[in-house]
Amino acid sequence: MSVVPxxxxxxxxxxxxxxxxxxxxxxxxxxxxxxxxxxxxxxQIDPQNRAVVLHFGALDRIQNAGLLLAWPRPVxxxxxxxxxxxxxxxxxxNLLRSDAALQADRVASFATPVxxxxxxxxxxxxxxxxxxxxxxxxxxxxxxxxxxVLQGEHVLPxxxxxxxxxAVALTAARDLDTILVARPELMGSDNQAAERRERLRDxxxxxxxxxxxxxxxxxxxxxxxxxxVDVQSSLPGPAVSAFNAxxxxxxxxxxxVANARTEAEKLTQAARQxxxxxxxxxxxxxxxxxxxxxxxxxxxxxxxxxxxSDPQMLxxxxxxxxxxxxxQAGSVTxxxxxxxxxxxxxxxxx
Numbered sequence: 001m002s003v004v005p006x007x008x009x010x011x012x013x014x015x016x017x018x019x020x021x022x023x024x025x026x027x028x029x030x031x032x033x034x035x036x037x038x039x040x041x042x043x044q045i046d047p048q049n050r051a052v053v054l055h056f057g058a059l060d061r062i063q064n065a066g067l068l069l070a071w072p073r074p075v076x077x078x079x080x081x082x083x084x085x086x087x088x089x090x091x092x093x094n095l096l097r098s099d100a101a102l103q104a105d106r107v108a109s110f111a112t113p114v115x116x117x118x119x120x121x122x123x124x125x126x127x128x129x130x131x132x133x134x135x136x137x138x139x140x141x142x143x144x145x146x147x148x149v150l151q152g153e154h155v156l157p158x159x160x161x162x163x164x165x166x167a168v169a170l171t172a173a174r175d176l177d178t179i180l181v182a183r184p185e186l187m188g189s190d191n192q193a194a195e196r197r198e199r200l201r202d203x204x205x206x207x208x209x210x211x212x213x214x215x216x217x218x219x220x221x222x223x224x225x226x227x228x229v230d231v232q233s234s235l236p237g238p239a240v241s242a243f244n245a246x247x248x249x250x251x252x253x254x255x256x257v258a259n260a261r262t263e264a265e266k267l268t269q270a271a272r273q274x275x276x277x278x279x280x281x282x283x284x285x286x287x288x289x290x291x292x293x294x295x296x297x298x299x300x301x302x303x304x305x306x307x308x309s310d311p312q313m314l315x316x317x318x319x320x321x322x323x324x325x326x327x328q329a330g331s332v333t334x335x336x337x338x339x340x341x342x343x344x345x346x347x348x349x350x
Contacts, residue, residue: 041070041078048086052079052145059146081145087227090156092136092163097122123236124168130176134167135232138208140224147216147223155222158215163229166207170200180233204229 044067045051051063053070054077063070065083070076082088101121123131138159142148148155171179178196208226215221303313326332 037072040072041068041076043068043078045080048083049080050083050145052081052149053077054079054149059149062145079149081148082142084141084143087139087141090138090140090159092138092160092167094160094164095122095124095134095136095167097133124171126171126176126179127173128175131236132171132176132179133234133236134171135234136163136167136204137230138163138226139228139230140226142223143225144216144221144223147221149223151222155224158222159224162208162211163204166204166211170203170207174200180235201229201231204231 045063045065047065050065051068053060053063053068055071056075057077060076068078070078098118098121101118104115104118122133124134126132140159151158174196179200180197205226205228208229212222212224212226303317
């Protein structure tokens with residue numbers, strides 16, 4: 001029977017071997033975690049991005065596209081930003097009608113109108129007391145990475161407020177026709193309206209950049225610059241229906257006026273034709289009456305012409321024609337014109 005030393009059995013015990021393996025595994029995991037922590041900020045920066053490296057919270061450097069070597073956190077913090085030439089898009093939700101207002105519009109009626117708190121949501125007042133809706137999309141670039149990082153999550157809300165303020169100021173300084181074509185019948189009489197309508201986007205860009213510059217001058221800059229603004233203007237739904245009704249009524253009125261003018265022209269032409277016909281008939285009748293009167297008075301005119309050369313002609317005619325006239329009478333009584341009491345001739349009927 002052989003005897004095994006006690007120390008040899010303890011070193012070869014399964015529990016001791018398991019503990020040794022666990023220690024080695026923990027050591028390997030610790031080393032790997034330390035390596036992962038050390039190289040956690042070593043990364044590849046894509047061409048559309050750039051990195052801002054903060055060393056204990058202070059701006060240390062800006063890394064463009066390429067391999068970035070930085071100490072791990074919390075020594076250095078790496079924040080990814082868009083590249084200098086990359087343009088970002090932001091839709092200004094503050095200028096849109098809220099969901100609660102849209103829901104209220106669907107259920108509103110004359111009995112239950114929309115409340116004052118929701119009635120003006122998404123509507124802007126123009127200089128001529130009109131109402132318009134604007135869907136604004138702002139395109140901007142990051143020009144100051146440190147200011148952009150410093151503002152952090154406040155950049156986009158501040159941009160929305162600046163865009164809303166600029167839009168309100170611009171619409172209040174313009175009438176409805178210089179923002180959108182509300183009355184097409186006036187387009188021909190105002191050639192500058194289309195030019196002012198196209199200049200709305202440029203004025204909005206200039207207004208936003210001016211307000212961003214004012215913030216930067218006070219040390220509160222957002223680190224961005226607006227490069228373009230897309231504006232889609234429209235009328236509210238009820239206003240569109242009202243404008244369509246007015247346009248339809250105007251077209252119907254123009255059609256009625258045109259029909260009335262056509263009928264009036266027809267009546268005028270018919271009246272002129274009747275007048276011309278009446279004038280022609282009157283001229284013909286006048287010529288006929290004049291000819292008949294001339295024929296009837298020809299004898300009298302002839303006697304009048306010959307009276308000057310023969311003073312006794314009227315007396316002879318009187319004596320020649322009076323007997324024939326008197327024979328047609330039943331009785332004739334003649335008197336002396338100087339003495340109406342003396343009977344000269346006693347006429348006898350034949």
